[in-house]
Amino acid sequence: MTSATAVLEREVPAARTRPTPAPIPMTRIVGVELRKMLDTRSGFWLMMSVGIIAVLATAATLVFAPRDELSYGSFAGAIGVPMTIILPMIAVLAVTSEWSQRTGLTTFTLVPHRGRVIAAKVGATLLVGVVSIAIAFAVGAVGNVAGSAIADVPTTWDISLGNAATIFLGDALGMLMGFTLGVLIRNSPGAIVGYFVYALVLPIALEPLAAYQHWFRDHRGWLDFNFASTTLYDGGLSGTEWAQIAVSGLFWLVLPLAIGLRLVLRSEVK
Amino acid sequence: MITVESLTRRYAGFTAVDNVSFTALPGRVTGFLGPNGAGKSTTMRVMVGLTVPTSGTATINGERFADLPNPGLEVGVLLDASAQHAGRTGREILTIAQRTMGLPSARVDQMLHRVSLTGSEADRRVRNYSLGMRQRLGIATALIGDPDVLILDEPANGLDPAGIRWMRDLLREYADQGGTVLLSSHLLHEIEVIADDLVVIGNGRIVAQGTKAELLAAAGTVARTPNPLVLVTALERTGMTVSLSPDGAIRTDADPAHVGQAALAAGIALTELRSADSAGLEEMFLELTAESQREGAAA
Numbered sequence: 028m029t030s031a032t033a034v035l036e037r038e039v040p041a042a043r044t045r046p047t048p049a050p051i052p053m054t055r056i057v058g059v060e061l062r063k064m065l066d067t068r069s070g071f072w073l074m075m076s077v078g079i080i081a082v083l084a085t086a087a088t089l090v091f092a093p094r095d096e097l098s099y100g101s102f103a104g105a106i107g108v109p110m111t112i113i114l115p116m117i118a119v120l121a122v123t124s125e126w127s128q129r130t131g132l133t134t135f136t137l138v139p140h141r142g143r144v145i146a147a148k149v150g151a152t153l154l155v156g157v158v159s160i161a162i163a164f165a166v167g168a169v170g171n172v173a174g175s176a177i178a179d180v181p182t183t184w185d186i187s188l189g190n191a192a193t194i195f196l197g198d199a200l201g202m203l204m205g206f207t208l209g210v211l212i213r214n215s216p217g218a219i220v221g222y223f224v225y226a227l228v229l230p231i232a233l234e235p236l237a238a239y240q241h242w243f244r245d246h247r248g249w250l251d252f253n254f255a256s257t258t259l260y261d262g263g264l265s266g267t268e269w270a271q272i273a274v275s276g277l278f279w280l281v282l283p284l285a286i287g288l289r290l291v292l293r294s295e296v297k
Numbered sequence: 298m299i300t301v302e303s304l305t306r307r308y309a310g311f312t313a314v315d316n317v318s319f320t321a322l323p324g325r326v327t328g329f330l331g332p333n334g335a336g337k338s339t340t341m342r343v344m345v346g347l348t349v350p351t352s353g354t355a356t357i358n359g360e361r362f363a364d365l366p367n368p369g370l371e372v373g374v375l376l377d378a379s380a381q382h383a384g385r386t387g388r389e390i391l392t393i394a395q396r397t398m399g400l401p402s403a404r405v406d407q408m409l410h411r412v413s414l415t416g417s418e419a420d421r422r423v424r425n426y427s428l429g430m431r432q433r434l435g436i437a438t439a440l441i442g443d444p445d446v447l448i449l450d451e452p453a454n455g456l457d458p459a460g461i462r463w464m465r466d467l468l469r470e471y472a473d474q475g476g477t478v479l480l481s482s483h484l485l486h487e488i489e490v491i492a493d494d495l496v497v498i499g500n501g502r503i504v505a506q507g508t509k510a511e512l513l514a515a516a517g518t519v520a521r522t523p524n525p526l527v528l529v530t531a532l533e534r535t536g537m538t539v540s541l542s543p544d545g546a547i548r549t550d551a552d553p554a555h556v557g558q559a560a561l562a563a564g565i566a567l568t569e570l571r572s573a574d575s576a577g578l579e580e581m582f583l584e585l586t587a588e589s590q591r592e593g594a595a596a
Binding site: 045047048049050051055056058059062063066067068069070124128129130131132133135136137138139140293295296297 | 342345346347348349362363365366367368369370371372374376377379380381382383384385389390392393394396397398399422438445
């Protein structure tokens with residue numbers, strides 16, 4: 028009985044009163060999310076791979092590309108293709124690791140507004156995208172200058188500023204697609220496989236359909252978002268092509284993203 | 298202060314938390330007891346906004362968790378020490394919390410020191426942590442914002458005896474300074490030693506709540522005497538329920554004073570007389586949660 032009576036007699040101190048803390052600013056959440064993309068070995072090397080692949084692709088272009096075809100476009104193309112895979116992976120993992128690694132338990136209790144966390148993740152992902160693409164363009168430019176000097180051909184700058192902008196838009200849409208799969212599937216391997224199906228398997232699978240079904244071939248731009256958005260990498264889009272990206276993007280990107288966000292906001296975090 | 302009112306959470310086919318109401322008060326350690334799957338963790342997840350309740354509310358210091366501007370500074374939460382990115386170092390995990398809350402970076406080292414994680418341990422990746430080290434890291438994350446409410450789900454899991462003692466002293470000190478501590482456990486001894494108040498849950502429903510003193514007083518008295526049968530008869534004559542264990546211990550609902558009086562009146566010597574606290578809590582727990590026990594244990 029001694030311990031029990033001791034409890035009864037112990038004086039209960041009053042709860043501490045303290046000023047209400049200031050709300051967490053959005054910039055801070057973006058900063059933390061950015062840090063979380065880099066602070067694991069896998070995250071760090073995924074980011075590093077952007078630079079590494081840019082250098083490797085540039086070197087490969089220098090070695091293997093025919094001398095008379097050396098141009099900025101050939102370097103940018105060589106770097107750009109692997110980039111369209113890596114950047115969406117970064118976007119996927121930024122979301123899914125909260126569930127796959129169960130860090131969401133901490134993240135969503137420190138910031139109990141999942142919408143803010145997700146918005147911060149989009150912001151951090153796009154920041155990474157901007158920096159990555161800038162690095163890619165810079166490495167490609169160095170390769171182009173070096174390549175033309177070695178091959179003793181005039182340096183060709185055949186990517187306009189407008190085309191550079193549409194290339195960035197194409198990569199940003201790819202990242203948003205990865206992000207969408209992330210919020211929909213909320214599991215790292217699942218969402219990564221999902222992205223590969225979308226980016227690599229589906230285009231091949233739709234080829235025969237386009238070959239044999241004239242109706243599909245004629246309307247593919249309106250239906251196939253991946254197909255429609257590849258025009259962004261070539262630049263010089265027509266009004267129809269822009270409209271096709273918008274319409275197919277509505278079904279492939281906006282709608283699934285809306286469903287995924289709703290799931291993320293409502294679902295239980297365990 | 299934590300206030301839970303008529304909280305219900307239904308899943309397809311079953312009700313995990315069924316009309317649960319209780320209050321965890323400042324300056325006290327509230328033990329949240331229940332068998333596995335009783336609804337403890339679900340209730341705690343609802344408190345911190347990770348699970349949406351079907352009906353009812355949970356508030357911290359009068360506010361919904363989601364309305365707290367910077368929750369880490371007001372509520373320290375540890376729901377699952379293993380829910381950390383295996384590839385981050387302990388120090389990095391604390392740094393993320395410190396940055397999110399906007400605290401000075403010196404807090405990270407202070408907290409590492411507070412939970413006795415060494416510098417080299419802090420720089421290891423969590424993948425290589427023992428469960429006990431993860432619990433310490435989780436406690437550090439919960440405490441870093443110097444909150445006045447703590448919500449801890451099974452914090453003693455995986456700690457060695459010295460670690461359990463450390464945790465107990467830490468929580469005691471915390472409550473003595475005016476903090477509100479809610480901790481769940483199925484380790485009865487742990488709860489019994491540390492908790493001031495108890496909330497017992499079984500099958501999603503609250504089966505008992507009150508101060509530990511109240512709840513255990515109801516659990517009765519244990520007495521021993523060289524003539525147990527005489528004492529049993531004497532107590533039964535006063536209308537008390539008495540049981541005699543094979544080892545000669547007498548267990549009764551009566552309080553120790555009553556048993557002493559009965560022994561004196563019967564003219565027999567007592568060799569032991571105590572309130573049945575330790576066994577009492579286990580007894581009470583099994584009895585109260587009998588319906589929800591997987592083993593169907595009878596009390």
